[in-house]
Amino acid sequence: MLPYAEPYKIKMVERIYRSTEKERKQWIKEAKYNLFKLKSSQVYIDLLTDSGTGAMSDKQWAAMMTGDESYAGASSYYKLKNTVKKIFGFDYFLPTHQGRAAENVLFSTIIKEGDIIPGNSHFDTTKGHIEFRKAKAVDCTTDEAFDTSSDFPFKGNIDLNKLENTLKKYPKEKIPLIIVTITNNSSGGQPVSLQNMKEVKKLAEKYDIPVFFDSARFAENAYFIKIREEKYKNKTIKEIVKEMFSYADGMTMSSKKDAIVNMGGFIAMKSKELFKKASVYNIMYEGFITYGGLSGRDMNAIAQGLEENTEFETLEARIKQVEYLGIKLIEAGIPVQRPIGGHAVFIDAKKFLPQIKKEEYIAQTVAVELYIVGGIRGVEIGTVLADRDPVTGKNRYPKLELVRLAIPRRTYTNSHMDYVAAVCKKIFDTRHEAKRGLKITFEAPIMRHFTAEFEKIK
Ligand SMILES: Cc1ncc(COP(=O)(O)O)c(C=O)c1O
Missing domain, CATH: 3.90.1150.10 (Aspartate Aminotransferase, domain 1)
Structure with missing residues (x-):
């Protein structure tokens, strides 16, 4: 068999200093x-x-040149909104300047003091935004994640018993959402299986709690599902992504990872009511809802990056x-x-x-x-x-x-x-x-x- 080699070549280089x-x-x-x-x-x-340190493609740079910098209703906004709908299936979308800004807007809308937010090793900005609101992040990551020598293929998974125990312990009003981080950064960039996403959603429905995906590396997660989850080996990445997000009520995204841009983020969701409430915070913290702290050119680059990185x-x-x-x-x-x-x-x-x-x-x-x-x-x-x-x-x-x-x-x-x-x-x-x-x-x-x-x- 011939050796593996990358499907791209390099057009521009940057000098780096080799210190002593x-x-x-x-x-x-x-x-x-x-x-x-x-x-x-x-x-x-x-x-x-x-995060934000990847090299953009020639097509992303080209998309930047056609950014629409209008304050309201920019074509770049609609381009990204349509891409989000196509790739993730969500009707409602708010751009933000990065992932933690998406968390800030969403959590300002739904988290209050004393709330409980179960998840799988919440990322530090996520936990920070939860604790800043005097709420509590409860880690329900599967125990396999804590044995670094185990080759368990889905160490990002949520332990369903730990999750159900948490959901049982507190009244529904105290749990505004469950957060599933894909891939699970803090436990080693480990993926969550599609089976687990499905089961989490089922459990969440039983207790009537919305599920949000912290989606910074959703595409890498989909790659692992294709490679490691037998049932999905013949599916395309885009098909897998579509199914993954069918088990979520919404998502926060740091586009600096799997959209391969230097800056950007967004929130997307099913609920129009939530979108309306979150829009108020988006306008206050990020900018008008059709740019949310981003330039039009950035939104174009994100849209192109999402297309490329789901290949x-x-x-x-x-x-x-x-x-x-x-x-x-x-x-x-x-x-x-x-x-x-x-x-x-x-x-x-x-x-x-x-x-x-x-x-x-x-x-x-x-x-x-x-x-x-x-x-x-x-x-x-x-x-x-x-x-x-x-x-x-x-x-x-x-x-x-x-x-x-x-x-x-x-x-x-x-x-x-x-x-x-x-x-x-x-x-x-x-x-x-x-x-x-x-x-x-x-x-x-x-x-x-x-x-x-x-x-x-x-
Ligand atoms: C899983 C996860 N969620 C959220 C964030 C926050 O994103 P940002 O750095 O764009 O604010 C990160 C950043 O590293 C992350 O890895």
């Missing part, structure tokens, strides 16, 4: 050991996020590159979340540095080393991200301490992946030399990971 270890040691100290505080020019390979070939190239890096790390003996997720490789930091105490931010310690040794910027998905318990003020120690290496779409080559794997291996081979981790010297009360400051413990 001496420079990086100084820069990370100045950045208080928080990778978010580094300048991008100080990073060689930026795997901080796959099997586009997704195959992307997911195979993530897998390429993951397999290299597995071959080097590095503990990673398995099977390899859709958008990132997640290093299991507790297994990588078992000698570091959890109070010393294990995953952050590994992430800092990756930067110092190789100029690679990953991100901690662990205790720092989990924030403190809003009631007790104590650190919440999540079951998993992960370092996420998120791969931007169509941005790096496999030589870059070889380099990343070699850096990881170098650190892994000398891991016994690490004695201590980090301590926090400053933190914000919510979403502290973006701005926290650390010191190395000597």
Whole structure:
């Protein structure tokens, strides 16, 4: 069989600076050991996020040139609205400037103090927006997700018993929605099966609770359904997506991921009544309902991106590159979340540095080393991200301490992946030399990971 190769070629390149270890040691100290505080020019390979960092296609750039910048009723708005209807099946749609803005508008409309929102490892902005409203996110993720060595194919799934127990425990008025995150970013970019989506919807109907999908990586989720769920192997990605969203009452979307644009988001829903209520908040926070914080050209690029990224070939190239890096790390003996997720490789930091105490931010310690040794910027998905318990003020120690290496779409080559794997291996081979981790010297009360400051413990 011939080897696999990407279905695209490169038209434009951007120079990146290859710094020295001496420079990086100084820069990370100045950045208080928080990778978010580094300048991008100080990073060689930026795997901080796959959000807004992808390379747009020639067709997306061409679509930008025909953006309609009218304040009201722009043709770009209708183009995106029609694409949303075609791909997801929803009649009502509100553009927003990014995913968390969609959460802000939707949650302002339906969440009140004391509410309970079940879901599968709610993403940090989602949880932040829930807790900011003094409501509670209840994690109903399947237990398989917490064993990084298990090859369970749908670790993003909701555990139906956990969900039903939550739905039973509280009155209906206290549960404004169930959120299913596809793919499940926080548990390793792991997919939710179509079977699970169907069962969640059935349960939700029994208790009369709406289901919303946090859809940032819906297309990658559909790819995994096609590959791993026997019943769907002969369906197109677009057919799978249509069925997935038939089990949802609405969606929030960060278009910066699976629509492969640098900025954008939206909300879509079935209910006209909800749309009307949410429109008020959209106008207040985002902009008039036909642009919602976006330029017309951005809406054109999102519409084109949604079309392209619901094609099997586009997704195959992307997911195979993530897998390429993951397999290299597995071959080097590095503990990673398995099977390899859709958008990132997640290093299991507790297994990588078992000698570091959890109070010393294990995953952050590994992430800092990756930067110092190789100029690679990953991100901690662990205790720092989990924030403190809003009631007790104590650190919440999540079951998993992960370092996420998120791969931007169509941005790096496999030589870059070889380099990343070699850096990881170098650190892994000398891991016994690490004695201590980090301590926090400053933190914000919510979403502290973006701005926290650390010191190395000597
Ligand atoms: C699953 C998920 N939901 C929501 C968001 C928030 O989207 P944005 O960064 O566009 O605000 C993200 C961003 O990473 C995400 O991964």
